[in-house]
Amino acid sequence: MKNNYYNIFEISPSATAEEIKAAYRKLALKYHPDRNQDKEFSDAKMKEINFIYSILSDPDKKKWYDSTISFDGTEQEEQESYSYSYSFIFCDDLEVTDSKGLISKLKVGDNIYYLVEIDKSIITWKYKTKEYFNLIIKNIFDPTQKEYFARAAKFDFNKTPLFTAHWGNSEMIIYKEDFESYWISQATYSKMDKRKGIFTGTFIFIVFCLGIYYFYSKFSVSGEKAKFLKNKSEQNEKYLQEDKKYYKEEYFATESEINYILSDFYTPCTKDTTKTNKDVSVSNVPDKLGIEKGEIPDGKSVIVLLYCSAQNAYKVKLNDLIGWVPGSALANPKCKDETEDNEK
Numbered sequence: 211m212k213n214n215y216y217n218i219f220e221i222s223p224s225a226t227a228e229e230i231k232a233a234y235r236k237l238a239l240k241y242h243p244d245r246n247q248d249k250e251f252s253d254a255k256m257k258e259i260n261f262i263y264s265i266l267s268d269p270d271k272k273k274w275y276d277s278t279i280s281f282d283g284t285e286q287e288e289q290e291s292y293s294y295s296y297s298f299i300f301c302d303d304l305e306v307t308d309s310k311g312l313i314s315k316l317k318v319g320d321n322i323y324y325l326v327e328i329d330k331s332i333i334t335w336k337y338k339t340k341e342y343f344n345l346i347i348k349n350i351f352d353p354t355q356k357e358y359f360a361r362a363a364k365f366d367f368n369k370t371p372l373f374t375a376h377w378g379n380s381e382m383i384i385y386k387e388d389f390e391s392y393w394i395s396q397a398t399y400s401k402m403d404k405r406k407g408i409f410t411g412t413f414i415f416i417v418f419c420l421g422i423y424y425f426y427s428k429f430s431v432s433g434e435k436a437k438f439l440k441n442k443s444e445q446n447e448k449y450l451q452e453d454k455k456y457y458k459e460e461y462f463a464t465e466s467e468i469n470y471i472l473s474d475f476y477t478p479c480t481k482d483t484t485k486t487n488k489d490v491s492v493s494n495v496p497d498k499l500g501i502e503k504g505e506i507p508d509g510k511s512v513i514v515l516l517y518c519s520a521q522n523a524y525k526v527k528l529n530d531l532i533g534w535v536p537g538s539a540l541a542n543p544k545c546k547d548e549t550e551d552n553e554k
Contacts, residue, residue: 215262234263260326261343301352314397323399345375376499461515477517479545487541492533496523503533517545
């Protein structure tokens with residue numbers, strides 16, 4: 211079965227409100243930033259857990275989510291063909307109205323955002339904050355082909371499906387009625403983020419100026435030490451930019467892939483050559499729900515660029531075609547760590 215919200219919470223679709231809450235508390239305790247050294251990972255995991263709980267704990271939202279998935283034990287082969295058998299029902303972009311009333315044109319690969327409440331803490335002080343959780347649009351339903359929707363996807367006939375969206379290994383249908391009530395588009399988020407950035411920047415600037423004034427009045431820093439600190443900061447920033455430029459040019463890495471490389475989630479390989487052992491589709495992300503970029507025939511020699519151990523996937527290059535393939539599609543899948551090789 212698909213990796214749905216119930217699987218992640220380790221509960222059944224018929225779980226009671228108490229069981230859902232207990233599952234949430236168990237996961238929140240496990241991944242809370244106070245209990246994990248990897249703060250970036252735990253923060254992202256807590257956002258995901260709160261996103262799922264905000265849906266499953268609300269009867270109306272839970273009903274909406276249940277209408278997007280099947281729990282009848284469908285065979286894997288049938289599930290893999292779900293939503294893809296009739297590709298003509300999908301289109302490349304669609305004009306929609308989000309929960310903020312903004313009309314914008316969304317396209318495949320765009321992000322949509324959902325506001326969730328997150329538990330936070332600073333030492334012993336615990337508090338709640340709200341953050342946006344994002345999903346990626348995988349397919350957009352073509353309104354002109356609405357009569358064929360039911361032949362390709364299971365959905366709530368009382369609502370209008372807009373698109374399928376995915377994160378990680380999960381996928382769900384987003385309906386027009388729910389999008390207009392709970393979600394915001396990428397354009398809205400960008401506007402809000404820009405306003406937030408201006409406000410935050412102004413606030414930080416004021417605090418920074420006050421801090422500088424305070425410390426300058428209390429402490430005197432020699433000109434030599436100030437010059438040393440400035441040079442050190444500039445040197446660190448220079449190294450970071452050089453690393454990013456290197457991975458972009460040598461590994462054709464996107465911004466998100468570069469961040470994963472720097473956080474050791476992806477491994478940069480020594481770019482050895484191997485062959486495919488079957489015809490394989492190339493995706494833009496390591497998981498099977500990525501957007502297809504092309505296909506590599508059986509027996510072709512490819513250059514191995516990156517490795518994602520969590521998905522057992524490799525980023526490969528064949529001429530101008532660059533993207534991710536599963537390890538099972540390569541005759542001799544291996545990745546010699548380029549970082550360790552350089553250190554030696």
